[in-house]
Amino acid sequence: MAVDTISTNTNNTAATSQPLRVVVLVSGSGSNLQVLIDAMQAGTLPIEIVGVISNREDAYAVTRAHAAAIPVAILSHVANGKRMGIKTFERHASEQLNAWQPDLIVLAGFMRVLSSAFIDNAPAPMINLHPSLLPAYKGLDTHQRVLQAGEQLHGCSIHVVTAELDAGTVLTQAVLSLTHKDTADDLQKRVQKLEHQLLPWTVLLLAKGVLSLNKAPLNAQQNAFMPALPLKLYIEE
Template sequence: MRSGGSSPQCKVVVLISGSGSNLQALIDSIASGDSPAQISAVISNRADAYGLQRAQAAGIATLVLDHKQFEGREAFDAALAAAIDAYQPQLVVLAGFMRILSAGFVRHYQGRLLNIHPSLLPKYKGLHTHQRALDAGDREHGCSVHFVTEELDGGPLVVQAVVAIAADDSADTLAQRVHGAEHQIYPLAVRWFAEGRVQLHEQGATLDGQLLPASGQVLHYADS
């Protein structure tokens, strides 16, 4: 395991499928000197992903692997893993990567694969999380950063951001505030990993050597 302090930079590969707003938050955090992480490459399964332009503008290497050009999930994931491993990253970050990953891929990156999900896990795994929170009459919603395991949206939590639901919220207005919270906690989680503060053990995720609760570190996010 890596440790903080004088350790070399933590090389990161980011996987995207779309606009890359969380990628941009990571780029900005690293550029500001807040994190010892270094994004070595951004890989997308879609050539039209706007996040590729964000990466290129920041001088980061990009690669497109079109999943439709492969015979099945395992073949694509094998090619994806080979592309990632060419950069020898310590961490792989899923930032809106709209693919369900095979068990073999997940095992290959065990303990060094992070994802962000737009709900307070374990609530609302899967899609349409904002509308589901509204339909349930919830008073709070948010987002979660977690280690990826073979269970969809089910790995140990690192950090969650809680967002209050207003009486007049729509799925769109709620999503906008949750996105703002995502842009706060994803760079934070990546920084913690890069500093060696967050690790995955058999018992779960730890922060500074202490086992995190099932909810991870919980932060309350107030929209400005």
């Protein structure tokens, strides 16, 4: 395990409310992490990314976090060089989360399935970004499966993380129309553009209290003036 302990200056005494403390779990390039970093640095999102956890030491997301002076925990291999098992990963990740004490945990391109014990004992609720219009097309290879099924709409969803894969309450979705020319690679790129809009929008709704992730049933938290979940962001390209 490797943990970078980078100090950050978080003087928020002039603010009327404290920013939402966010930890991001990553496995890959971290393009969605970069979107959050950019919005945080621009002041358009009232958040502080207090840490990043990566299960891959070669993930480019780690480079992005370092460039922004964000603390990083790399939980990829144990001391003898073997890949870290999920139980060991969860033990170290739990320790790090408890040290950072986030208000929100964001899974953005994180490619390990977490146990119910880890999720239930986390110090903050977790949300995950998934490349389909849930509850349809849970799991992997969503773009190819959507094309094979002849769907007319596709997109991405942000949902509450539960022990059942991609099955938690869907909070928000971004939607696009398929064209006859789309390939799986085309859809991957088009949906990624949606992700870069949906994730900061959803985090903003959480930071502002429009959406809530406390223990009460989410549908009960919607007041009479709010539409039912998921809230949808329609994007026409």
